[in-house]
Amino acid sequence: MNWQERPRCDETPAWALLQRHFAQRFAGAQAFDLRLAFAEEGARRVERFSFDAPGVFADLSKNLIDDEAQRLLTQLAQQCGVEVLRDALWAGERINTSEQRAVTHVHWRCGSNQALALDGQAQVAIENIASMRRRMAEAQSAMLDFADAVRADAGITDVVNIGIGGSDLGPRMVVQALRSAGQARGPRVHFVANMDGHELAELLPHLQADRTLFVVSSKTFGTAETMQNAASARAWFAAQGGRDVARHFVGVSANTAAVAAFGAGRCFAFDEGVGGRFSLWSSIGFPIALAVGRASFEALLSGARAMDQHFTQMPLGRNLPVQLALLDVWNRNFHRFASRCVAPYHHGLRRLPAYLQQLEMESNGKCVDVRGRTVPFDTAPVVWGEAGSNGQHAFFQMLHQGTQPVPVEFVAVRQAAHALEGHHDRLLANALAQARALMLGDAGDAPQRHFSGNRPSTFLVLDRLDPAGLGALLALYEHRVFVAGAIWGINSFDQWGVELGKRHAGLIERALGSRGETDGAAGDPSTAALARRLR
Ligand code: F6P
16 A cells, blocks of 8 residues: 555545444443443453553553454554555655655654664665764764753853743653653753743743853744744843853754854754654754753653654554554544543653643644545544642542543553652552542442443553653654544644634734724724723
8 A cells, every 4th residue: 555545544444344333332321331341351351451562551451442443443553554654754755745744753763873664665765764864863963962061061050942832842841751750960941932921031030141051942943932032032141241142042943044043153953854743852852951961862762762663563453552543543533532631640741731732632633634635523632631649639520520531541650759758659549549430430329429430541651750761652642643643644744723823913913013003903803802902
């Protein structure tokens, strides 16, 4: 099968069989019940629906799924050509068709010495990929050298990463995670993303201009928020008597000319093929290297690489990213669950839901397929969540007794990185207890104390929140998003949906700044009236 001619999920025989199976086994009064499934299957069910991947263990057994559904879903992946699209990704084909770009983030973590997994590719393609990886490895090595130098420079106490979306969420989450796991030394690393000046204004008084390095991270170097914050930081720097902009501002971008025009002394470049939400492995990972150092950054890449190997080599039926994506399709298109709650039971992973919101919803929140046809099924669910156990005292009421089940994804870490007694066992017990309570329910002695149970959840386990484990987890999520997009037949690598709002913002900004003479630019009466009120 050619990757361009892959069928969409609803065009495959497996899809029709899944619909029939769902109607027979999962709908109506005789619907599938997890408690009965466990009573019948016992520990075999856990074995059947558990997956061991590098760095991550996953138990999917508490989901509303049976052997036959899993078998048909795996056929669905195969019939949708997930493997050929995966091979095309690794071979540097332009699978981001609406932007006519190859998708290159995986190559940033391959290193120039790694064997090329490009069976059946033309020699010229192999050479192109090899030279691309060499360029990436060189850029990475320059970036890591500079990070080392900054870390060794006692004169730099603070680093401020200015970026938004993928140029913020991934690095911010990783720095937070590894810092809490005790991996961080070196300068303090701060992140500023929002165009809301409160964020930058709150940080500036804590900085000394001559001891601060600003990293302006933006693939395009044209994103409004980032340019505004960078300009304000540069103005503040000058106002503090700072003269050497070139020394105190570094750019990370695919647009090297714009970085030079801004006045940054150095630019760590990366290629257009790296999508924002997939970019933390590339030069965009610079703040990570500054915060945790070269060895940890390299371990992060190696963890991701181990997951890449699992993804490219494991048969679909035992392939964790594939099986998680199939579960997502099953939950979204058959059970029709509109959202998924992510509950990381580790303080260091508290920004994981925010990171996943961009990764999953910007990638797969689409209603048109790669051929431009409106899709007749739902795509990305809403992804939301909060660190456990905090979430238990906020929205878990709804998870247990709300009108609709919401699949919950627990992420637990076996070993703690702190020595406070009692906390970690208790935390893990709570994660397990929540998953069990959702499944078992309770008849209760009054309607208000009744829990229906049979509510699905997935349990992911990391051994430790170390760089390699985190790298594996994040690569797992990336591949899962890729597979779900491949099955839905959409392009997971563009994001046209963010453009329209940007266009309106430009017009409205002018109306807000005027004295009323350009109210018309704000467009409709509601927007114009609100603009007048806000002016
Ligand atoms: O929100 C749209 C988007 O293009 C994201 O995809 C991207 O991560 C973010 O803006 C930031 O883009 P840039 O790195 O070009 O500033």
